[in-house]
Amino acid sequence: MLFDLTWQILAAAFILDLLAGDPKWLPHPIIWMGRAISFFEPEFRKRFENPFKAGLLFALCLIAAAFGLTRAIVFVAGEIHPVAATIVQTVLIFYSFSTQSLYKAAMEVFKPLAKGDLAKARIKVGFIVGRQTKDLDEAGITRAACETVAENFVDGFLSPLCFALVLGAPGAMMYKMINTLDSMVGYKNDTYILFGRAAARMDDVANYIPARLSIAMIAPAAAMISLSRGRRAFFTALTQGRNHKSPNAGFPEAAFAGALGVRFGGPNVYHGKLVDKPYIGGAFNDPIPAHIEKACELMMLSALVSLVLACLFAWSLF
Numbered sequence: 001m002l003f004d005l006t007w008q009i010l011a012a013a014f015i016l017d018l019l020a021g022d023p024k025w026l027p028h029p030i031i032w033m034g035r036a037i038s039f040f041e042p043e044f045r046k047r048f049e050n051p052f053k054a055g056l057l058f059a060l061c062l063i064a065a066a067f068g069l070t071r072a073i074v075f076v077a078g079e080i081h082p083v084a085a086t087i088v089q090t091v092l093i094f095y096s097f098s099t100q101s102l103y104k105a106a107m108e109v110f111k112p113l114a115k116g117d118l119a120k121a122r123i124k125v126g127f128i129v130g131r132q133t134k135d136l137d138e139a140g141i142t143r144a145a146c147e148t149v150a151e152n153f154v155d156g157f158l159s160p161l162c163f164a165l166v167l168g169a170p171g172a173m174m175y176k177m178i179n180t181l182d183s184m185v186g187y188k189n190d191t192y193i194l195f196g197r198a199a200a201r202m203d204d205v206a207n208y209i210p211a212r213l214s215i216a217m218i219a220p221a222a223a224m225i226s227l228s229r230g231r232r233a234f235f236t237a238l239t240q241g242r243n244h245k246s247p248n249a250g251f252p253e254a255a256f257a258g259a260l261g262v263r264f265g266g267p268n269v270y271h272g273k274l275v276d277k278p279y280i281g282g283a284f285n286d287p288i289p290a291h292i293e294k295a296c297e298l299m300m301l302s303a304l305v306s307l308v309l310a311c312l313f314a315w316s317l318f
Helices: 007-020 029-047 051-080 083-096 099-114 118-126 137-184 197-227 227-240 250-260 290-317
Strands: 262-269 275-282
Touching: 007 099, 007 290, 029 051, 029 083, 029 099, 029 118, 029 137, 029 227, 051 083, 051 197, 083 137, 099 118, 099 137, 099 250, 099 290, 118 137, 137 197, 137 250, 137 262, 137 275, 137 290, 197 227, 197 250, 197 290, 227 250, 250 262
Parallel strands: none
Antiparallel strands: 262 275
């Protein structure tokens, strides 16, 4: 691990995320990453005629820059004082976590749903999912919100935690650049099918191990609520985790589906095109609005289980 990452740093970063979430009044590295992506994309497209080559070099340069710049910042802070390096690492890893903001965003969907305001719920869920939401019914809105909570448990917490464990704050920021690149250019449309292909594949690789590790975090968390839920989460993830077009998203979604006793997946409209996804947890019923709240609670409990294990791992090394 880099720069003496300790369990106290991980715990403090998680507590900061719980307390502060995503404060709008603070400058956020992810916003800067997005601006860098928007600024450099046309430059790489102009310099390289082959769009795949341009996208590959574009992604590699930005990922290397995110890692290198963060490493330099932590190193300089350490040269000033070890406490400064600890503070910098804590803040940067805090920025890589998004459990609280995900919880709030999902609950913003739940609130109008609970009041029967489908129009407002469609707007709110449209902020956190990529599918077309204007025609979703109550079950469709609920399913979209729960799936996003499950998938983003990995993207928004477990993956950056794993990268931080191995490579410190530079690793966490490197992961966030990979993930931000995928969210901005990793589309299968005429504009990005070639240019964004490398970024999308890098995101798949970065999440490959954490997505599968998520089963070992979600199932015990579900078992704390109910042993039967824990067993369902584990076996649904093992048997149906591959029922997804994404190589990674199906595993946390299947674990959540089993724990909640609901079905995910099925046909959805993305960017005007109907995508017929297989069902996950097909033996269960469609979720109801109350499952959004339960999914959020399971996500937070799974994050706590992950944090405790990560802290024990970090403690054992120092």
